[in-house]
Amino acid sequence: MPVISVDLGDTLVAFTPRRYELIYEILKDHGYTFSLRKVYRAYVKVMAKHNFPDENGVNPFDVRDFLYELGIKPTDEKLIMEINGIKRGDEYFLLEDAEDFLEWAKSKGYKIVLVSNATPRAKKVVEELGLNKYFTQTIFSFEVGLVKPNPKIFSIVTSRVGIPIYHVGDIMEMDYAGAERSGLRGVLLNRFGFYDFGVKSLKDLTKD
Known part of the structure; x- marks a missing residue:
């Protein structure tokens, strides 16, 4: 077969809410005007650098690396903490x-x-x-x-x-x-x- x-x-x-969509909203709140597509592509590019899972069993996500991909200097600790604090979506269909x-x-x-x-x-x-x-x-x-x-x-x-x-x-x-x-x-x-x-x-x- x-x-x-x-x-x-x-x-x-x-699975909703999608993590990258929440990140997009946080970036908007901090004054960044990136398109959702740009945020998404930076988000998956960072995770795709890894071939082995993190402790949760999925691709590791480095916020500083993600910000670098967007051209943001990864020095805003408040922004980094907010993004790191995002939880995975609870709803699915x-x-x-x-x-x-x-x-x-x-x-x-x-x-x-x-x-x-x-x-x-x-x-x-x-x-x-x-x-x-x-x-x-x-x-x-x-x-x-x-x-x-x-x-x-x-x-x-x-x-x-x-x-x-x-x-x-x-x-x-x-x-x-x-x-x-x-x-x-x-x-x-x-x-x-x-x-x-x-x-x-x-x-x-x-x-x-």
């Missing part, structure tokens, strides 16, 4: 195109593997939203000690299930780049227009 791998956050499930995509993939006979940079909470989310029934394997960063864009996390997919036809995810610097570095085809889900290429919806992948 053919294999595809898929990301979780903002690919299948939305299944995105509207997710279940149709998973049902389509299942009907086509694909083995579906979830590959997610995630804390242990993600297992509960997947279970509560009834997604386990779609996945042949779930590979979480907190369990395997690797985070995308490390290509080794995709080697786990290959060794356990088979070589995926493609990996689909919403972060170019992690999902797309990680898949491509591992020799797989990356498919970028560009939901919010933060990139200049990619599909806009999972529905675009179900068209014959």
Whole structure:
């Protein structure tokens, strides 16, 4: 059976409020006028520099490095403390195109593997939203000690299930780049227009 791998956050499930959106609001409160796209790209660029997870099981995030990427001198301790104090979003919901995509993939006979940079909470989310029934394997960063864009996390997919036809995810610097570095085809889900290429919806992948 053919294999595809898929990301979780903002690919299948939305976790809100999004951390980068809260950072964007804090920066506005401090008088900075960066676009949300610029904040997002700096945010993911900093995290994508890491191939191994922090103590929570996800990509480390260095606020000073993030501010440097935006051209801000990382000397404002109040700003740094505010950003460091942001908590991860408590609310989550299944995105509207997710279940149709998973049902389509299942009907086509694909083995579906979830590959997610995630804390242990993600297992509960997947279970509560009834997604386990779609996945042949779930590979979480907190369990395997690797985070995308490390290509080794995709080697786990290959060794356990088979070589995926493609990996689909919403972060170019992690999902797309990680898949491509591992020799797989990356498919970028560009939901919010933060990139200049990619599909806009999972529905675009179900068209014959």
